[in-house]
Amino acid sequence: MSMNKFEISNLDLFYGDFKALKNINLNITEGDITAFIGPSGCGKSTLLKSLNRMNDLVEGCRITGKVLLDGEDIYGSMDLNHLRKRVGMVFQKPNPFPMSIYDNVAYGPRTHGIRSKVKLDEIVEKALRDAAIWDEVKDRLKKNALGMSGGQQQRLCIARALAVQPEVLLMDEPTSALDPISTSRIEELAVELKKEYTIIMVTHNMQQAARISDKTAFFLLGEVVEYGDTEQIFSMPKDKRTEDYITGRFG
Amino acid sequence: MRTRFDEQLEQLHVELITMGALCEEAITLALKSLFDRDRSLVPVVLEKDGEIDRKERDIEALCMRLLLQQQPVARDLRTISSALKMISDMERIGDQAADIVELTDQMHDKQLEMSSSLHIRSMSEEAVKMVIQSVDSFVKADLELAHSVIAYDDVVDNLFSKIRGEIIEQIATDGTNGEVYIDLLMIAKYLERVADHATNIAEWVEYSITGIHGEMDGE
Numbered sequence: 001m002s003m004n005k006f007e008i009s010n011l012d013l014f015y016g017d018f019k020a021l022k023n024i025n026l027n028i029t030e031g032d033i034t035a036f037i038g039p040s041g042c043g044k045s046t047l048l049k050s051l052n053r054m055n056d057l058v059e060g061c062r063i064t065g066k067v068l069l070d071g072e073d074i075y076g077s078m079d080l081n082h083l084r085k086r087v088g089m090v091f092q093k094p095n096p097f098p099m100s101i102y103d104n105v106a107y108g109p110r111t112h113g114i115r116s117k118v119k120l121d122e123i124v125e126k127a128l129r130d131a132a133i134w135d136e137v138k139d140r141l142k143k144n145a146l147g148m149s150g151g152q153q154q155r156l157c158i159a160r161a162l163a164v165q166p167e168v169l170l171m172d173e174p175t176s177a178l179d180p181i182s183t184s185r186i187e188e189l190a191v192e193l194k195k196e197y198t199i200i201m202v203t204h205n206m207q208q209a210a211r212i213s214d215k216t217a218f219f220l221l222g223e224v225v226e227y228g229d230t231e232q233i234f235s236m237p238k239d240k241r242t243e244d245y246i247t248g249r250f251g
Numbered sequence: 252m253r254t255r256f257d258e259q260l261e262q263l264h265v266e267l268i269t270m271g272a273l274c275e276e277a278i279t280l281a282l283k284s285l286f287d288r289d290r291s292l293v294p295v296v297l298e299k300d301g302e303i304d305r306k307e308r309d310i311e312a313l314c315m316r317l318l319l320q321q322q323p324v325a326r327d328l329r330t331i332s333s334a335l336k337m338i339s340d341m342e343r344i345g346d347q348a349a350d351i352v353e354l355t356d357q358m359h360d361k362q363l364e365m366s367s368s369l370h371i372r373s374m375s376e377e378a379v380k381m382v383i384q385s386v387d388s389f390v391k392a393d394l395e396l397a398h399s400v401i402a403y404d405d406v407v408d409n410l411f412s413k414i415r416g417e418i419i420e421q422i423a424t425d426g427t428n429g430e431v432y433i434d435l436l437m438i439a440k441y442l443e444r445v446a447d448h449a450t451n452i453a454e455w456v457e458y459s460i461t462g463i464h465g466e467m468d469g470e
């Protein structure tokens with residue numbers, strides 16, 4: 001039976017006076033890839049960031065409502081470091097640290113107190129394998145990560161996120177800066193990773209959402225207009241605004 | 252914002268209407284050649300069938316281009332996928348019109364006249380009506396009309412059974428014309444198929460409008 005990984009209820013988010021999210025009610029199923037789509041500024045990235053409290057750093061940001069991770073309120077007493085360990089994030093532009101490939105991946109586990117070389121080697125290899133980049137980098141783990149191609153850097157960032165063994169992976173337009181080959185690698189990787197992780201992805205690429213996601217949520221002006229099975233959303237959307245957006249009539 | 256895509260969809264719509272009209276003409280003329288004993292219509296129908304085949308290829312190419320260039324979703328995707336299915340049915344209607352005139356071409360007047368003792372004329376009227384209405388339901392995006400075409404298929408099926416019974420009877424009493432009666436049975440069967448294709452077209456019209464395909468609905 002499918003379980004809810006996240007349960008979002010009555011969520012409002014303000015940036016100062018601006019209400020960026022309006023009464024969001026959404027359940028994210030465990031083991032699914034969920035796509036957030038919608039025009040720029042509709043709130044999809046804002047919601048994504050709320051799921052591991054990245055908005056806490058934004059000045060004037062205020063949130064009401066509930067976000068439950070496995071039934072536990074992430075805005076309640078949950079430790080922030082613990083939350084970020086469980087809910088990892090990959091950004092639009094690959095952002096490897098200016099250090100070696102190995103150190104990039106080992107960074108998270110080290111901050112969580114793992115010191116054993118053997119243990120770290122093991123974690124780094126598994127994360128790089130899971131991110132489908134091990135074969136390309138295994139002979140140059142000590143090389144600087146900034147020397148890799150964009151597509152490789154993005155997969156390294158995914159490996160870095162996986163190294164702390166999260167349960168959820170948030171991806172904010174992870175392929176928008178990549179060429180088609182790197183894009184299809186990341187997409188295949190996402191489908192592979194959903195066996196072990198719950199993935200939530202913001203994308204502007206309609207075909208990408210249609211190709212790889214199980215569920216799709218369409219956002220407009222801070223609201224979720226329609227949320228359902230991806231196949232239904234892209235073949236028979238219920239709301240005219242969804243239809244108009246995905247068929248390119250506005251947005 | 253999507254002017255070009257809308258223009259291409261309009262072009263697809265027009266092409267489908269043209270192809271539908273060709274089918275109506277082909278089947279109507281084929282039956283006219285049978286009932287009016289007018290063999291001059293045979294090459295006309297065969298030419299129409301060729302035209303329908305070319306139209307099918309053109310529309311197919313247009314749909315492929317739209318799929319490739321526009322990567323359609325939602326209603327657009329349903330329109331294009333329905334179009335791809337509908338043209339196969341339309342093309343088959345053209346084939347059946349050609350099959351009918353190929354048979355009538357070989358029969359002499361007296362043999363052609365034998366059809367009048369059977370229910371072939373009323374069956375042909377009903378089948379042609381279904382073709383015309385199925386194309387109309389597409390042109391007007393008329394869901395109700397599409398449904399009535401789908402329901403009407405039973406009428407044609409029943410007429411086919413009736414004609415089959417009549418032919419069995421005729422062969423039993425008039426053994427010398429067995430071959431002609433078999434040909435007339437073939438014509439009745441072609442008409443029954445024409446009605447099936449009209450039904451299919453109506454079902455794709457229904458799908459393109461509602462997203463639900465009649466046949467799948469019952470499962």
